Amino acid sequence: KNQVEQSPQSLIILEGKNCTLQCNYTVSPFSNLRWYKQDTGRGPVSLTIMTFSENTKSNGRYTATLDADTKQSSLHITASQLSDSASYICVVSAGGSYIPTFGRGTSLIVHP
Amino acid sequence: NAGVTQTPKFQVLKTGQSMTLQCAQDMNHNSMYWYRQDPGMGLRLIYYSASEGTTDKGEVPNGYNVSRLNKREFSLRLESAAPSQTSVYFCASSEQGMNTEAFFGQGTRLTVV
Numbered sequence: 001k002n003q004v005e006q007s008p009q010s011l012i013i014l015e016g017k018n019c020t021l022q023c024n025y026t027v028s029p030f031s032n033l034r035w036y037k038q039d040t041g042r043g044p045v046s047l048t049i050m051t052f053s054e055n056t057k058s059n060g061r062y063t064a065t066l067d068a069d070t071k072q073s074s075l076h077i078t079a080s081q082l083s084d085s086a087s088y089i090c091v092v093s094a095g096g097s098y099i100p101t102f103g104r105g106t107s108l109i110v111h112p
Numbered sequence: 113n114a115g116v117t118q119t120p121k122f123q124v125l126k127t128g129q130s131m132t133l134q135c136a137q138d139m140n141h142n143s144m145y146w147y148r149q150d151p152g153m154g155l156r157l158i159y160y161s162a163s164e165g166t167t168d169k170g171e172v173p174n175g176y177n178v179s180r181l182n183k184r185e186f187s188l189r190l191e192s193a194a195p196s197q198t199s200v201y202f203c204a205s206s207e208q209g210m211n212t213e214a215f216f217g218q219g220t221r222l223t224v225v
Contacts, residue, residue, distance in 0.1 A: 031211055043116070043202050043216030044155070089154070093211050098143070098162055099170060104154040 023090035118217035135203030
């Protein structure tokens with residue numbers, strides 16, 4: 001069964017600090033992995049997409065990594081801001097499937 | 113640039129009532145989706161439409177029906193609402209399948225009492 005596990009479930013950090021969120025998956029055959037940011041009361045918004053051949057991809061202060069061998073991805077947030085407070089969702093798509101597998105998300109709170 | 117628009121934003125239903133959630137996208141996307149999001153459960157796919165004229169069941173289709181009215185619009189109907197259908201519902205669209213970036217609406221918060 002395809003699964004996506006995210007850790008930690010929740011995280012509290014101080015403004016300006018860095019943090020790393022983890023995503024482990026067992027989706028097969030792997031097609032791509034996306035990180036979404038979901039602000040409270042809003043729909044998810046895509047941050048990055050990683051394909052099999054990509055190891056690292058950045059989007060401003062967000063950097064995603066992918067290790068296809070160990071089936072792990074991480075999302076690193078640099079110099080956090082209050083606006084980074086949100087839920088971060090890892091989504092993995094399997095080749096040939098319209099139904100991606102969603103992780104349950106990591107809730108990040110950035111305190112001033 | 114409206115993107116994906118859902119209506120209504122909030123709704124309270126009594127058990128057994130019916131209602132239709134509306135969704136429209138203006139990005140000329142082929143694929144559209146309905147998800148529900150419950151605390152601690154993450155997003156779960158209810159139904160999807162890979163292209164105009166087709167619809168398919170997702171992970172949790174029971175109690176729901178959908179209509180792909182045209183390329184822009186994809187509606188979700190609850191025929192006889194149950195308290196277990198209390199959730200936040202998200203409509204999404206993508207150019208072609210979930211391997212392309214999905215754009216989500218702002219959600220409909222539905223409470224069934």
